[in-house]
Amino acid sequence: MAINDNILIKIRDMKDSLTPVEKLVAECILENTDDIPHLSIKNLAQLSKTSDASVLRFCKTLGYSGYRSFIVSISASLGSRDDEQKDQYTDIQPGDDLSIIISNISLNNMKSIEDTLSVINRNEVARAVKVLRSSSRIVFFGIGASGIVCKDGEQKFSRINKMCHAYTDGHSQLTAATLLGKGDVAIFVSNSGDTVEIIEALEVVKKNGATSIAITKYNKSELADKSDILLSISTPELTFRSGAMGSRIAMLTVIDILFAGVASAEYQNVKKYLTKTHNILASKHRK
Amino acid sequence: MAINDNILIKIRDMKDSLTPVEKLVAECILENTDDIPHLSIKNLAQLSKTSDASVLRFCKTLGYSGYRSFIVSISASLGSRDDEQKDQYTDIQPGDDLSIIISNISLNNMKSIEDTLSVINRNEVARAVKVLRSSSRIVFFGIGASGIVCKDGEQKFSRINKMCHAYTDGHSQLTAATLLGKGDVAIFVSNSGDTVEIIEALEVVKKNGATSIAITKYNKSELADKSDILLSISTPELTFRSGAMGSRIAMLTVIDILFAGVASAEYQNVKKYLTKTHNILASKHRK
């Protein structure tokens, strides 16, 4: 829905009440709309087989103060032209035009965040932040795409000097899980919530008395059932074609929230770490 | 959601890499956006306390052919903008209420994607997809938070049986860069575009004749200048508190787009791979 004046509609409606030469100008504009903003008044006069004075008269007839104003207005109208479907999930189809792919992927990723925002339980987030703040160390468990989310969490919490580690394969996960104990927090990242290795690790962790946090899709799953704190994400179930794009973005956002929650609550303690790590990284930039 | 180019975002992101006088122009434009379309180049020079030559230089720096093109573009952006205010970037404050943190983080991550959509050059995306399709192998270069994005790319492209690898430390990056040659594609991921190791690797890669693709923030930087194909992202410059959250989400979205572009164009070839990898992963789920 274009909310602004649409000059093209104005021109179309005005057309019949214009003088013959002005009408030529109007028709020329309607036929070459996209090019108009880049034409000079002389160019447009040539293209419409009229004169520059007539083009200017046309602009004034439409109510503009001059050619420049007219161009500004037509540019704005072209800018506000609606871009088709906006906010439903759309899957990528084979052979899709690249432009559609670009907006679909972007919209889906945005939608994943938005949807996660609406399913996530704020009390659970608060509980998670609380146990993370008082934890002696944090261990992330995730495999494949979820492993990447874990690595991200590890990097983030390292910056505020939290003892933390990400384990991204079954074996190291089991060994790490065995060594956890009371006061430790284990964060399990799994889209499905049914990954064998993750459930195995969860069971070991629980036996050892550490607190478990699950980041998983909003759904019934063993992970969701058995973990102490449940942070749900939501993302479209697109076909396998699209890979696990949205869910990963949603999971990262949950990690961001946990990090910001902890860092903000402990700001007095952590700001020196943030400053230090920021500066040391900046020194690795040229110039 | 504004899906079109938004020049105001471009200006905001570019600001810090401009010369002092160009920066004055940029700030003046950001403060008087609505008036700009009706100002002559001389007016704008006066308003920004610079010279007409500098304003013109500013337009060219941003990539426009002249002042007129710039005005057309800014008019289009103004025409397409919808209810602002709501979608301003917001930073986390120490001690913020958890509920505010949750929505700020989510909104900022969404906005990063949206803004990236408005600065990314679709022709460059098309070129990138083309070289990726015909490449004999793909190598990702990135360090720190960007390294995680690289790992993600590696996982994605592996699923369609593309030869690919992510190198996330300076040494392995240099050795990998040395061995690349014609027909190979190197994807460089760096938010700043100035990371020492990345620039070094880029120089080696160029010397060896491989094609270079940069994923970096919309800004002037050595990486942006020197790479063959430039894919820009946009994200708010929040204070250091928030870490590199938005930029990472934006970069991942760009990777998603490249992957979907390649997979969609080669759907007939890759669907068997996608099915196979999907099934083998599903077998690792319980029940």
Place this chain on the structure above:
DNA sequence: TATAATTTTGAAATAAAATTTCTTAAATTA
């Protein structure tokens, strides 16, 4: 720290574009 090289900048010159004025042509009407 002085000097060379480079980059940034604005003033002036030039070119291009927009606007006004004026004249002629066409249409209308008495």
Place this chain on the structure above:
DNA sequence: TAATTTAAGAAATTTTATTTCAAAATTATA
């Protein structure tokens, strides 16, 4: 058919944009 009005373009003028160039500021180098 002649007088009047309206429409249109050519030419002149004004404004605007662009290029060129030299001074100033900055950065690198000795």
